[in-house]
Amino acid sequence: MNLSDIQTPALILDLEKFEKNCKDMKDRLGSRNVKIRPHLKTGKCLEFAKRQMTSLADPATVSTLLEAEYFFNRGINDILYAVSITPSKFERTANLIRQGCSLKVILDNETTAKALSAFCKEENILIPVLIEIDCDGHRSGIAPTSDRLLSVAECLTNGAKLVGVLTHAGDSYKCYGEKACLKAQENERDSLVLAANRLRELGYNLSIISAGSTPTARFGQNWDGVTEVRCGVYCTYDLVMAGLGVCSVDEIALSVLVEVIGYQSEKGWIITDGGWMAMSRDRGTAQQPNDRGYGLVCDLSGKPIGDLIVASANQEHGIICSPSGQNLQEKDFPIGTRLRILPNHACPTAAQHPQYFVTKDEKIVDIWKRFYGWQ
Amino acid sequence: MNLSDIQTPALILDLEKFEKNCKDMKDRLGSRNVKIRPHLKTGKCLEFAKRQMTSLADPATVSTLLEAEYFFNRGINDILYAVSITPSKFERTANLIRQGCSLKVILDNETTAKALSAFCKEENILIPVLIEIDCDGHRSGIAPTSDRLLSVAECLTNGAKLVGVLTHAGDSYKCYGEKACLKAQENERDSLVLAANRLRELGYNLSIISAGSTPTARFGQNWDGVTEVRCGVYCTYDLVMAGLGVCSVDEIALSVLVEVIGYQSEKGWIITDGGWMAMSRDRGTAQQPNDRGYGLVCDLSGKPIGDLIVASANQEHGIICSPSGQNLQEKDFPIGTRLRILPNHACPTAAQHPQYFVTKDEKIVDIWKRFYGWQ
Numbered sequence: 019m020n021l022s023d024i025q026t027p028a029l030i031l032d033l034e035k036f037e038k039n040c041k042d043m044k045d046r047l048g049s050r051n052v053k054i055r056p057h058l059k060t061g062k063c064l065e066f067a068k069r070q071m072t073s074l075a076d077p078a079t080v081s082t083l084l085e086a087e088y089f090f091n092r093g094i095n096d097i098l099y100a101v102s103i104t105p106s107k108f109e110r111t112a113n114l115i116r117q118g119c120s121l122k123v124i125l126d127n128e129t130t131a132k133a134l135s136a137f138c139k140e141e142n143i144l145i146p147v148l149i150e151i152d153c154d155g156h157r158s159g160i161a162p163t164s165d166r167l168l169s170v171a172e173c174l175t176n177g178a179k180l181v182g183v184l185t186h187a188g189d190s191y192k193c194y195g196e197k198a199c200l201k202a203q204e205n206e207r208d209s210l211v212l213a214a215n216r217l218r219e220l221g222y223n224l225s226i227i228s229a230g231s232t233p234t235a236r237f238g239q240n241w242d243g244v245t246e247v248r249c250g251v252y253c254t255y256d257l258v259m260a261g262l263g264v265c266s267v268d269e270i271a272l273s274v275l276v277e278v279i280g281y282q283s284e285k286g287w288i289i290t291d292g293g294w295m296a297m298s299r300d301r302g303t304a305q306q307p308n309d310r311g312y313g314l315v316c317d318l319s320g321k322p323i324g325d326l327i328v329a330s331a332n333q334e335h336g337i338i339c340s341p342s343g344q345n346l347q348e349k350d351f352p353i354g355t356r357l358r359i360l361p362n363h364a365c366p367t368a369a370q371h372p373q374y375f376v377t378k379d380e381k382i383v384d385i386w387k388r389f390y391g392w393q
Numbered sequence: 394m395n396l397s398d399i400q401t402p403a404l405i406l407d408l409e410k411f412e413k414n415c416k417d418m419k420d421r422l423g424s425r426n427v428k429i430r431p432h433l434k435t436g437k438c439l440e441f442a443k444r445q446m447t448s449l450a451d452p453a454t455v456s457t458l459l460e461a462e463y464f465f466n467r468g469i470n471d472i473l474y475a476v477s478i479t480p481s482k483f484e485r486t487a488n489l490i491r492q493g494c495s496l497k498v499i500l501d502n503e504t505t506a507k508a509l510s511a512f513c514k515e516e517n518i519l520i521p522v523l524i525e526i527d528c529d530g531h532r533s534g535i536a537p538t539s540d541r542l543l544s545v546a547e548c549l550t551n552g553a554k555l556v557g558v559l560t561h562a563g564d565s566y567k568c569y570g571e572k573a574c575l576k577a578q579e580n581e582r583d584s585l586v587l588a589a590n591r592l593r594e595l596g597y598n599l600s601i602i603s604a605g606s607t608p609t610a611r612f613g614q615n616w617d618g619v620t621e622v623r624c625g626v627y628c629t630y631d632l633v634m635a636g637l638g639v640c641s642v643d644e645i646a647l648s649v650l651v652e653v654i655g656y657q658s659e660k661g662w663i664i665t666d667g668g669w670m671a672m673s674r675d676r677g678t679a680q681q682p683n684d685r686g687y688g689l690v691c692d693l694s695g696k697p698i699g700d701l702i703v704a705s706a707n708q709e710h711g712i713i714c715s716p717s718g719q720n721l722q723e724k725d726f727p728i729g730t731r732l733r734i735l736p737n738h739a740c741p742t743a744a745q746h747p748q749y750f751v752t753k754d755e756k757i758v759d760i761w762k763r764f765y766g767w768q
Contacts, residue, residue, distance in 0.1 A: 102654040103654075104728060157707060158710065333456055334434075335476065
């Protein structure tokens with residue numbers, strides 16, 4: 019089976035690029051003496067996760083408890099749930115731990131820390147906890163210099179055991195080029211080390227110092243004091259990462275196969291069956307100097323065709339235009355022509371599809387199922 | 394079971410509002426002597442579709458062949474596939490027709506018309522075809538005044554039988570208020586009637602004159618010459634429709650249940666577990682005067698809380714802010730507080746979830762499964 023034989027739109031994973039991206043990041047972090055704890059939220063698929071890891075015994079990161087359950091039930095054990103836990107999720111967490119999962123949770127406030135401590139006492143269970151550190155003000159966490167770091171740690175008692183600190187350099191998604199990413203990584207590392215040292219001075223024994231984001235993972239040189247790096251989108255990359263200079267367009271392993279279904283010759287538009295349902299509504303490159311619309315248009319080999327982008331999209335329609343004004347006509351892209359669209363952001367695009375069509379040299383060599391939802 | 398008993402994030406369908414929206418549109422179009430051919434792409438769910446229709450024998454619209462197959466296998470027969478067909482989808486179309494499905498396809502170009510005619514001859518099958526008309530320049534279709542309308546019709550031979558014309562007033566999604574929507578509807582109707590008359594003058598017998606969009610369906614008064622109206626999002630509505638004045642915020646039947654997981658007291662932010670994976674990446678209100686971010690924040694009864702919106706989102710994090718500068722603190726929204734977020738655009742938000750939690754008076758009365766994908 020090849021790319022002409024399947025119905026469009028379809029999610030395509032270039033196996034060689036994907037495996038190379040996975041290996042490169044393992045090698046890169048290995049050479050810098052820090053463990054990788056890959057984020058499995060991008061793939062939401064066991065076969066995908068296996069390539070991110072070296073063995074199922076390796077550390078992994080998830081963003082939902084359904085992901086934790088899914089991967090634990092398939093043999094992955096060392097799992098960090100990297101979104102702040104709340105009381106309504108304690109029971110589901112405890113169920114995994116009782117079944118033998120080495121699940122770790124995170125939190126960043128006294129209320130949750132106290133509630134978890136009370137839960138652990140009542141249930142007579144040990145739940146390992148990392149405190150989330152805010153290294154760049156983009157989302158959750160406690161500033162590494164804040165008094166609240168110590169007060170949250172003090173609220174962890176009984177089986178709610180403080181084992182580490184964690185941060186996510188979310189602002190690195192706005193860092194253009196190696197130098198800016200490196201600066202974000204140094205800040206990420208320094209924030210974590212500062213927070214860890216403050217807690218250690220009080221006698222806490224921390225074994226996990228967890229940093230993570232693809233831009234900082236790609237360019238970070240010195241991870242002293244950090245034990246592991248979480249990253250996710252590095253395994254496929256996408257146009258947002260290429261726009262930052264974190265990868266080249268050629269390294270992007272994920273694309274959506276679409277088909278030309280019509281044209282508007284007076285406007286120079288080509289119309290495809292790849293709308294936002296297939297690409298997702300993500301417009302991440304809209305904030306970058308080089309706006310790629312809903313995606314960059316490539317031929318079947320994955321090579322970009324001029325500057326063509328999916329300039330606009332409806333649910334099941336994509337409109338392909340040339341930003342430089344090339345007038346696209348039916349003769350250039352006859353009805354039925356198949357194209358591959360590189361996505362702005364791999365995570366939401368993949369989430370629109372129930373499976374990956376895994377390709378090698380334009381042949382489909384496997385189909386990997388994804389899962390979705392929360393319950 | 395009520396809204397406190399399920400894991401978050403979760404997709405909530407308010408049954409009473411949903412059923413009222415469905416009934417109102419049926420009554421409205423009925424009183425205007427035009428049939429409704431509801432679009433089933435918003436719901437992607439049989440129980441949902443049943444409320445849009447009066448009986449499974451009613452006409453329906455789909456946006457993918459998987460939708461056609463899914464609904465045909467569950468008893469819906471009169472199906473219009475409202476995205477231009479291409480040769481790679483002929484066989485799948487023919488399979489449905491051979492099984493007894495009254496499936497109709499659309500196209501807007503000579504190449505596809507000729508290919509379909511050849512296919513019908515070879516397979517000895519009748520496939521009913523509508524020509525897509527471009528009434529407002531927003532996407533696909535042939536201008537009603539174009540010579541190409543006649544040349545495409547001439548290319549339909551053998552079993553590829555021309556039975557009608559279809560248009561979608563996509564530009565009505567930029568029409569603010571009743572007057573502007575009404576103007577879009579008159580243009581939609583007039584374009585269709587003009588195209589139909591031109592074809593009838595050549596002797597074509599057209600039985601389906603199909604218009605459709607929620608704004609034009611809501612405000613259209615005179616549908617003379619149109620046989621049916623396709624509309625989809627009217628059954629749940631959303632913030633984009635409310636922003637146009639097509640519905641009130643109170644009529645929106647779809648929301649995402651989220652939980653407060655943290656806060657940033659210095660910034661006045663509340664953080665929830667409803668990120669873009671739960672809301673979708675749709676930012677439809679960003680183009681409107683009243684930008685609602687990733688959604689409007691409501692209490693459990695569905696009532697908006699001040700001007701609070703989900704101002705930004707990561708995959709599994711939503712950041713709630715007050716655009717007017719209200720400083721949100723933990724005491725106002727304690728950890729674990731549950732909120733309902735109204736979405737920008739019902740179709741992509743619903744697509745992020747495997748099921749609807751159907752509620753009545755804040756009690757969960759049913760769970761309806763959705764499907765997704767294309768293959």
